[in-house]
Amino acid sequence: MNNKNEIENWDIIINAGSSEKHYWFDLWRFRELFYILSWRDIKVRYKQTVLGTLWSIIRPLLTTLIFTIVFSKIAKLENPSNAPYALMVFAGMLPWQFFSNALSESTNSLIGNANLITKVYFPRLIIPASSVITSLVDFLISFVILLGMMIYYQYVPSWHLVFLPIFILLVFFCAFGFGLYLTAVNVKYRDFRYIIPFIIQFGLYITPVGFSSEVIGDKWKLLYALNPMVGVIDGFRWCILGDEIHLNSFLFSVVVIIISMIAGIRYFRKMEKSFADNI
């Protein structure tokens, strides 16, 4: 019935059961919505809470202080880094805080934007993606503190610093990959969000934030790198402090991030169609 000419004329073809063909093109077309939603989240965050900015400074600082006291002074863990212990902790705290904020923000993002999802079409991927951006702003603010701390300790960063954007991107993908999966699950099982704080707290202990990953024995290094944040935090310390990096476990973490990212996107896209019905 349809000759070839006619088929090519249609802009959108929706077939029951099959996924959309122009998904990635659509995502590009809706980039302005992505900017504006990110802008909204940032604006609202720093408008609503007067403490917004202050909060993103105080939290990592206090945690660093406590971790330094607990791990360095009380537990007397060794410090393989050339930098002071507090600086080492903070260099790990930065990506961790970025990751954990981004993860919890993106997990709640779909539910938080339910009114959009049930009323307008756009590639849903935009919502968790823009929520991660807010955490990026927090990260940048805390980064300024790191600079302050470096001046205080009179520590000159290594030239590796130029690679930092790559590692920031890695954290972004890591949080985004897991966040996509979690937020899709969260739509279906609404009580899932109560598990997130637990996951984050648990993650903090199995991630080398308060200590260096050098503490872990060589035998276990690769297994430890199954936690993708291990490689990322090592990378941050390599960038900022010029610490040694265990290349194999770093690459292993990168592979884990890539796999989780692909799996996250696939799962999200599979569930995406039913969001409006379930939310």
Next chain:
Amino acid sequence: MNKLIEVKDLSKSFLINHEERESYAALRDVISKKAQKIFSFSGWKASKITKEEFWALRDINIDIYQGDRIGIIGRNGAGKSTLLKILSRITAPSKGTIKIKGRVASLLEVGTGFHPELTGRENIFLNGAILGMSRLEIKNHFDEIVSFAEIEKFLDTPVKRYSSGMYVRLAFAVAAHLEPEILIVDEVLAVGDAQFQKKCLGKMEEVSRNHGRTVLFVSHQMSAIETLTNKALYLQNGRLKNSGPTPEIINRYLHDYEETTEIKNYKQRSGNGKAKVVKLEVQKEGIRASAVKQGDFFNVIIGIECKENLPMDISFVLENIKEQSIYCTQLSDLQLPLQVEDYVEVEIPVPLSCLRSGDYLFSMAVFRPDKSEFYDTVLHFPLINIEGMRIIGSFPVDARWGDLYFPINWKVNPKL
């Protein structure tokens, strides 16, 4: 002619979970049910979830051409909104194919994505982007939008401080300046004051008529459908019952509507039949109506026919959609029971003008004054639709708001 939308064998089904009351599943429930299954000796008995497939839309075939202005009519639950949602790609169809040419903008709610903390100016950009406008388009229309909404003075005030009227005006103003090839509009005109509604209708008419835009429009207000559209689709229980020129389809719909809302055909009733309710309608200023505006008073006319000379008393209960009674009155409250020979018509001036917008039912009974016999009882008859605000502030008005609504001026006492 240029075909813009082609819908083929479209169906949409939902699974309704009869056990669960909440609309979403909780992981805890799923886990506990699995656990019950494992541990209970009676096997499957412990978890009996009856899932029922509900077809919101069935085998819909539509062709829509450029410049068509299409009204979609049907009763509540006929599938109108589901159809719009599928066409605007918010939800996916279960069966069938849809082909669309051109840019689609859908306006299923006024002020989607408005953020109360942001200012009017910021919300124009936000809402515009959500509705699919580019930044440049919004910039070009910005002054028009602001003057259409009449909010020049409050442009830099957070919208949480807006009155509900201002809020709605701003939201509609943004939407009115959309320039897609296909515009999909759900019942959003039921908001705002009458004057602004008129302005919006005028704007929509201008857009669709003069710019050759294709419009799909759902409304319960037949007058709006009539002025805005030239073709209509009539949905009934998820199926496309009729389509054609608007006036013809509206007539057919109204005819059906009257038939099903005719008390003679109503099934949920009992009684010994010595007397029978044969006429039941809502009147406003002497004219039959199936819907009235929020804030209007209305009368209920009841005609009762009987075969012999009977003493009778009548009680009347107004109910919300959940069949809970809101207001109850009985003839013998204030006057003597009737003595009826063959036919009597009574009129109840319902003293409520403060019903929230929505559908209301009623139940009634005609009985012997000593209650020894019930001649006729009618249960949960769908009586009337109150049209009114669908959104107050930024919240949709639904059952959570309770059955009554009156706008009041909150008094804020200054700190001493």
